[in-house]
Amino acid sequence: MTTIRLYNTKSRREEDLQPLIPGKVRMYVCGPTVYDRAHIGNARPVVVFDTLFRLLRHVYGADAVTYVRNFTDVDDKINAKAAETGRPIRDITDETIGWYHADMDALGALRPTHEPRATEYITPMIRMIEGLIARGHAYAAEGHVLFDVRSFPGYGALSGRSVDDMIAGARVEVAPYKRDPMDFVLWKPSGDDLPGWPSPWGRGRPGWHIECSAMSRELLGEAFDIHGGGIDLQFPHHENEIAQSCCANPSGQFAKIWMHNEMLQVEGKKMSKSLGNFFTVRDLLDQGFPGEVIRFVYLGTHYSKPMDWTADKAAQAEATLRKWRALTRDGQPGQVADTVVAALAGDVNTAGALAELHKLANAGDAAGLLASAQLLGLLLPEMGAWAEVTVDLSTHADRLAALRAEAMASKDFAAVDAMKAALMAAGVEVRMSKAGVELLPGAGFDAAKLPVL
Ligand SMILES: Nc1ncnc2c1ncn2[C@@H]1O[C@H](COP(=O)(O)OP(=O)(O)OP(=O)(O)O)[C@@H](O)[C@H]1O
Numbered sequence: 019m020t021t022i023r024l025y026n027t028k029s030r031r032e033e034d035l036q037p038l039i040p041g042k043v044r045m046y047v048c049g050p051t052v053y054d055r056a057h058i059g060n061a062r063p064v065v066v067f068d069t070l071f072r073l074l075r076h077v078y079g080a081d082a083v084t085y086v087r088n089f090t091d092v093d094d095k096i097n098a099k100a101a102e103t104g105r106p107i108r109d110i111t112d113e114t115i116g117w118y119h120a121d122m123d124a125l126g127a128l129r130p131t132h133e134p135r136a137t138e139y140i141t142p143m144i145r146m147i148e149g150l151i152a153r154g155h156a157y158a159a160e161g162h163v164l165f166d167v168r169s170f171p172g173y174g175a176l177s178g179r180s181v182d183d184m185i186a187g188a189r190v191e192v193a194p195y196k197r198d199p200m201d202f203v204l205w206k207p208s209g210d211d212l213p214g215w216p217s218p219w220g221r222g223r224p225g226w227h228i229e230c231s232a233m234s235r236e237l238l239g240e241a242f243d244i245h246g247g248g249i250d251l252q253f254p255h256h257e258n259e260i261a262q263s264c265c266a267n268p269s270g271q272f273a274k275i276w277m278h279n280e281m282l283q284v285e286g287k288k289m290s291k292s293l294g295n296f297f298t299v300r301d302l303l304d305q306g307f308p309g310e311v312i313r314f315v316y317l318g319t320h321y322s323k324p325m326d327w328t329a330d331k332a333a334q335a336e337a338t339l340r341k342w343r344a345l346t347r348d349g350q351p352g353q354v355a356d357t358v359v360a361a362l363a364g365d366v367n368t369a370g371a372l373a374e375l376h377k378l379a380n381a382g383d384a385a386g387l388l389a390s391a392q393l394l395g396l397l398l399p400e401m402g403a404w405a406e407v408t409v410d411l412s413t414h415a416d417r418l419a420a421l422r423a424e425a426m427a428s429k430d431f432a433a434v435d436a437m438k439a440a441l442m443a444a445g446v447e448v449r450m451s452k453a454g455v456e457l458l459p460g461a462g463f464d465a466a467k468l469p470v471l
């Protein structure tokens with residue numbers, strides 16, 4: 019059986035994946051807080067861990083892999099959205115989950131085995147908090163329950179920092195009910211206008227971190243193989259998850275391998291809602307970028323490296339996929355190439371796997387290309403509709419060539435420039451050379467926007 023090697027953020031080295039239960043793999047990935055459309059940064063962990071999920075299913079068998087990704091549907095940002103819009107919280111979270119599914123399906127991401135909603139796991143959260151209090155790791159104060167960070171010597175091990183360094187570096191909330199500024203909230207009180215559940219500490223709601231600890235324990239057990247998420251979650255979220263889970267279940271070891279995807283950036287900064295420098299997956303799909311093209315762009319960069327979205331990368335991805343789709347159009351998938359599996363098994367080296375796909379295409383191995391690309395979530399039959407669009411742009415090309423010939427004589431290029439701009443606005447790639455005029459439908463092509471001749 020193929021050995022999969024993964025970089026473990028916790029041990030800071032690559033490790034062989036050796037499932038705790040031989041032959042079965044359990045993976046948890048932190049999912050979205052549902053109050054708004056996912057931006058393309060939020061989609062990066064989805065594609066990364068979907069690719070790993072597909073590899074695990076290939077190596078261990080589809081039924082041997084359990085993948086859990088949660089929905090955080092109780093959060094102050096959701097409450098704020100409800101207050102701002104006057105809409106019921108459940109409407110907002112249901113609608114956002116529907117969008118999330120549609121957008122991530124469009125990127126070829128398989129649905130995880132379980133997608134728990136935090137609000138359906140309040141009882142296990144309360145039970146876990148009670149356990150933490152009983153073991154002396156948490157304390158109740160003024161309707162809140164706080165985790166006592168100093169009670170867990172391993173705090174900071176994931177990010178490699180001491181508690182004192184963290185206090186200096188983080189913006190920690192100082193509150194009168196906290197024994198230590200680093201102590202974090204497990205439970206907080208809710209007024210009548212906010213969502214709340216009865217608890218031993220009064221009506222209230224859970225803190226964010228306890229959700230993942232409680233849901234992973236319910237669905238995967240006290241110890242499991244892989245925990246993933248964006249690197250922005252390493253501290254404090256994952257550090258807090260480890261503290262909660264290890265203290266509540268001292269015999270378990272929680273997650274064995276921690277994986278973190280680097281950030282999708284805009285001009286060197288993390289794409290994020292708070293910075294306002296974001297656009298959504300839906301924006302790209304609406305502009306006509308096929309989901310498959312977006313996925314290909316993500317796969318071009320290793321998950322541990324920051325990446326930018328550029329139109330240039332999308333154009334290259336689209337050209338490659340058109341070629342591969344044409345090559346594999348009438349064929350059936352053959353064997354997945356060992357070279358592609360080997361690349362992915364080396365810490366999910368997706369860029370390396372794409373390089374192997376290029377080799378298969380160059381060798382004319384259509385059946386191998388199709389099977390191997392599908393392992394990466396590409397060239398799936400249900401994602402190919404966009405590539406079937408064939409358009410005849412020859413009339414437009416002839417007209418542009420004629421305008422250019424006139425302009426050469428008159429030295430007035432205004433009409434050429436206007437026609438070129440109109441074609442580009444319709445998503446047409448315009449290539450003009452001495453040899454002639456070539457027009458190709460590009461990313462975002464929309465026949466309805468073509469200039470009328
Ligand atoms: N720019 C980004 N690049 C890659 N992953 C990201 C980026 N921004 C958020 N993520 C990841 O998206 C997932 C969903 O996170 P969540 O819904 O909490 O988004 P968020 O962090 O609130 O977004 P924002 O930072 O824009 O407010 C997490 O795994 C998080 O690490």
Ligand SMILES: [Zn+2]
Binds near residue numbers: 047048049230255259
């Ligand atoms: Zn989490």
